[in-house]
Amino acid sequence: MAKAKYTTHLGMFDILPDESPKWRALENIIHEExxxxxxxxxxxxxxxxxxxxxxxxxxxxxxxxxEIFAFKKGDSNYVLRPELTxxxxxxxxxxxxxxxxGSQKLYYIGPMFRAExxxxxxxxxxxxxxxxxxxxxxxxxxxxxxxxxMQIYKRIGIKNFNLKLNSVGDPESRDAYKSVLRDYxxxxxxxxxxxxxxxxxxxxxRILDSKEPEDQEFIKNxxxxxxHLNEESARHFxxxxxxxxxxxxxxxxDPLLVRGMDYYTRTAFELTSPDLGSQDALAGGGRYxxxxxxxxxxxxxxxxxxxxxxxxxxxxxxxxxxxALPKKVDIYIVSLGDNARSWALTALPKFREAxxxxxxxxxxxxxxxxxxxxxxxxxxxxxxxxDNELEEGKxxxxxxxxxxxESLSLDEILTKLS
RNA sequence: GAGCUUGUAGCUCAGUUGGUUAGAGCGCUGGUUUGUGGCACCAGAGGCCGUGGGUUCAAAUCCCAUCAGGCUCCCCA
Numbered sequence: 344m345a346k347a348k349y350t351t352h353l354g355m356f357d358i359l360p361d362e363s364p365k366w367r368a369l370e371n372i373i374h375e376e377x378x379x380x381x382x383x384x385x386x387x388x389x390x391x392x393x394x395x396x397x398x399x400x401x402x403x404x405x406x407x408x409x410e411i412f413a414f415k416k417g418d419s420n421y422v423l424r425p426e427l428t429x430x431x432x433x434x435x436x437x438x439x440x441x442x443x444x445g446s447q448k449l450y451y452i453g454p455m456f457r458a459e460x461x462x463x464x465x466x467x468x469x470x471x472x473x474x475x476x477x478x479x480x481x482x483x484x485x486x487x488x489x490x491x492x493m494q495i496y497k498r499i500g501i502k503n504f505n506l507k508l509n510s511v512g513d514p515e516s517r518d519a520y521k522s523v524l525r526d527y528x529x530x531x532x533x534x535x536x537x538x539x540x541x542x543x544x545x546x547x548x549r550i551l552d553s554k555e556p557e558d559q560e561f562i563k564n565x566x567x568x569x570x571h572l573n574e575e576s577a578r579h580f581x582x583x584x585x586x587x588x589x590x591x592x593x594x595x596x597d598p599l600l601v602r603g604m605d606y607y608t609r610t611a612f613e614l615t616s617p618d619l620g621s622q623d624a625l626a627g628g629g630r631y632x633x634x635x636x637x638x639x640x641x642x643x644x645x646x647x648x649x650x651x652x653x654x655x656x657x658x659x660x661x662x663x664x665x666x667a668l669p670k671k672v673d674i675y676i677v678s679l680g681d682n683a684r685s686w687a688l689t690a691l692p693k694f695r696e697a698x699x700x701x702x703x704x705x706x707x708x709x710x711x712x713x714x715x716x717x718x719x720x721x722x723x724x725x726x727x728x729x730d731n732e733l734e735e736g737k738x739x740x741x742x743x744x745x746x747x748x749e750s751l752s753l754d755e756i757l758t759k760l761s
Numbered sequence: 762g763a764g765c766u767u768g769u770a771g772c773u774c775a776g777u778u779g780g781u782u783a784g785a786g787c788g789c790u791g792g793u794u795u796g797u798g799g800c801a802c803c804a805g806a807g808g809c810c811g812u813g814g815g816u817u818c819a820a821a822u823c824c825c826a827u828c829a830g831g832c833u834c835c836c837c838a
Contacts, residue, residue: 353830405836409762426838455838460762462832471838538835552836602837613838624838651838679796710796718798729796743798 354467364667373472380491382450387430393420399429401605410457423456431475436640446478464622464654473649480644482582485610488646500664504616509600510580511611512572520571521547531561551599567598606631618661626650674701675722677713679729
């Protein structure tokens, strides 16, 4: 139907009234669980300085090189945020949040923007929730972060997933590993895919992530970073694994897990689901001990994750999980005639003040049509008002599910419902 | 950026080898005792058959172009 003159942009979608309750339900779950973890919400602007995203996410990442929506206005370069770790860190540095004391345990919910080709589970405007714990390098922080992430899926009832874990090492370990990896790949350089050849110098670890068929043979036998971690990184990683086991959180170590953002150090993890199809990552994250400094703050360790909300909802649909209860309204006032209509209008606030949801017909329809409407709106009770009822001061109070009626005054109805 | 694929009512889709006023289900509106919903029945509204061009006596149907979706690769949430 290319009939509508104005439409949403490619890959951007309206959340319509039939869908919004499940979004609110999901958001409520996130807020409630975050409160249990004592995480605090942070909200940052939809737009950031382009330079922040380039520095934070990494100049050479796909996100920055081809997926950002950026424009210039006056002397400023604006970018629609493609992720929230860099903006949260910016906020942390800008407002000296370290001065609040301790480590900052922050969470967020909101839209992100990436100019990709849309497909199932991938949109240009999509929504994430996530956590950033800034100021602790204790493995406890890594594990609390993962535990929160898992708790959301557990509470919703998504059980079918795979938590993949790896350590990408600190800079020292990583440099050592990179040269080992280059030495290993060098003899095969000409056989590598074009993309991997490009990555060879700047970021050879990303080659491990390659899905090009010609690379697979070399990836399979490549040296593994866990054999090249320095003592500190290795100990940190062991602790993380150990704590996860103690919490009963299952994981698999995936030595090939390398994440797309440049800022990750040491712990990296990804949660995938077999219910999602080709875009199977539900959530991903890791430690980024260098980012705060990169953005201009004091050296400060941090760890976080981000989870895709649309993907979570796709998984719910696959599993027939209903996030939201069916809609309903407590009272629907069916009115006949002008006097009854104005009575209805003035009765509505009395219910609402008592915490009872109440509505009426706005179209002056027939009684039958109003009853149909009450049914469609899933009214628990209807109140039928006509001239007879107005004279007697008693109204027909109908239980829509039981199909039982009684004649009551407004006060009697209110008492009955409270 | 590349490959595949689809465009017919608000939604999901039928439309036979091109042939009279383009169909169904759901949804919507009204009605079946003028004051009672869900079920059933009846009726109605709603389509430049994505757009433009071509072939033909005749095109939703064939051809070309174009636009817009969807899926996949890549990458990620």
